Amino acid sequence: DAGADELAERVRAAKEKLGDRVLIMGHFYQREEVVVHADYLGDSFQLAKAAKAHPEAEAIVFCGVHFMAETADMLSGPHQAVILPNLAAGCSMADMASIDEVEECWEQLTDLYGDLDTRDAEGLLPVIPVTYMNSSAAIKGFVGRHNGIVCTSSNARTVLEWAFEQGRRVLFFPDQHLGRNTAKAMGVTAEQMPMWNPRQPLGGSSADQLQDARVILWHGFCSVHRRFTVDQIAQARSDYPGVRVIVHPECPAPVVDAADESGSTDYIRTAIEAATEPTVFAIGTEINLVQRLAAQNPQHTIFCLDPVVCPCSTMYRIHPGYIAWVLEGLLEGDVRNRITVPEDVAVHARVALERMLAAKP
Numbered sequence: 001d002a003g004a005d006e007l008a009e010r011v012r013a014a015k016e017k018l019g020d021r022v023l024i025m026g027h028f029y030q031r032e033e034v035v036v037h038a039d040y041l042g043d044s045f046q047l048a049k050a051a052k053a054h055p056e057a058e059a060i061v062f063c064g065v066h067f068m069a070e071t072a073d074m075l076s077g078p079h080q081a082v083i084l085p086n087l088a089a090g091c092s093m094a095d096m097a098s099i100d101e102v103e104e105c106w107e108q109l110t111d112l113y114g115d116l117d118t119r120d121a122e123g124l125l126p127v128i129p130v131t132y133m134n135s136s137a138a139i140k141g142f143v144g145r146h147n148g149i150v151c152t153s154s155n156a157r158t159v160l161e162w163a164f165e166q167g168r169r170v171l172f173f174p175d176q177h178l179g180r181n182t183a184k185a186m187g188v189t190a191e192q193m194p195m196w197n198p199r200q201p202l203g204g205s206s207a208d209q210l211q212d213a214r215v216i217l218w219h220g221f222c223s224v225h226r227r228f229t230v231d232q233i234a235q236a237r238s239d240y241p242g243v244r245v246i247v248h249p250e251c252p253a254p255v256v257d258a259a260d261e262s263g264s265t266d267y268i269r270t271a272i273e274a275a276t277e278p279t280v281f282a283i284g285t286e287i288n289l290v291q292r293l294a295a296q297n298p299q300h301t302i303f304c305l306d307p308v309v310c311p312c313s314t315m316y317r318i319h320p321g322y323i324a325w326v327l328e329g330l331l332e333g334d335v336r337n338r339i340t341v342p343e344d345v346a347v348h349a350r351v352a353l354e355r356m357l358a359a360k361p
């Protein structure tokens with residue numbers, strides 16, 4: 001429509017005038033009208049690496065959610081401004097682990113296991129904190145201060161392997177599903193994975209259960225990926241015998257178990273693009289990515305497992321109107337919606353992020 005065309009033109013014109021001064025990054029879940037303007041599209045791990053790899057841009061316009069922009073700010077240079085076009089683009093899962101709750105949990109675990117920052121005779125720590133990228137900078141800073149590490153859905157296993165070389169147990173937050181799915185695939189049993197409920201003493205577990213724990217899970221989840229069910233997979237298999245079912249590891253464990261494969265947004269994209277024979281794919285992730293993959297790969301039949309369209313409502317808050325507004329601001333010398341992580345937090349969070357970047361997938 002005319003309004004959309006006009007906005008797209010405003011973004012294009014401002015971007016052309018800014019040239020190399022600006023880099024537009026987009027997450028795979030962004031809507032098409034945003035993706036067309038992106039210089040770089042990726043999953044959260046790729047976007048974090050890209051933020052580090054482009055020191056020439058004086059501004060990075062980050063079309064994604066708040067925790068991704070914070071990460072980009074911490075990994076890019078101090079001369080670079082990271083801009084989140086709409087400051088209301090958060091992530092409900094990231095909000096499920098507050099720094100106060102995590103610190104309180106850490107204190108309770110200290111009472112149980114002793115000083116958590118002191119290695120035992122075998123050189124192991126009692127607990128290694130591992131945070132999913134989908135968490136605030138304050139949480140990443142906490143993790144960095146306590147010998148911990150960040151992971152994304154594309155490197156969670158590598159990161160957990162690293163953590164088990166460092167410590168006897170892992171405290172994994174905020175996403176219970178990514179934690180459970182990854183640990184389960186590594187042979188950790190359900191009994192060894194108690195879930196921490198911050199509203200109960202010792203998170204609702206007994207001291208004995210926590211002694212035997214390998215991975216203590218947080219109670220967070222993604223409201224988009226929680227919608228996928230085993231019944232939807234059964235329906236897809238009955239409608240399309242031979243269908244290949246791929247889901248994101250933020251889905252509940254029974255869904256991941258019933259699928260053929262699970263992986264990050266880039267894993268899903270790569271798996272589809274690598275299929276040489278025409279294939280039917282049923283995908284368990286956000287709808288904008290599924291629809292784009294379907295349009296780009298007409299040789300395959302690709303559909304979303306959830307028949308009710310399921311966008312990530314906060315990713316959707318990035319709209320071309322905001323992109324035009326921040327780019328036009330840059331042209332006037334006005335840096336709008338800059339995301340700045342305070343240096344006293346960033347210095348620790350960067351340690352946890354750099355550990356992740358060093359732990360090769």
Ligand code: 13P
Pocket residue numbers: 042043044045134152153154222250263264265266
């Ligand atoms: P990826 O790391 O797979 O891009 O996922 C990020 C995310 O928020 C999924 O909900």
Ligand code: SF4
Pocket residue numbers: 065090091092093094134222223224225250286312313314315
């Ligand atoms: Fe957060 Fe879920 Fe949206 Fe990913 S899809 S940004 S985890 S709410």
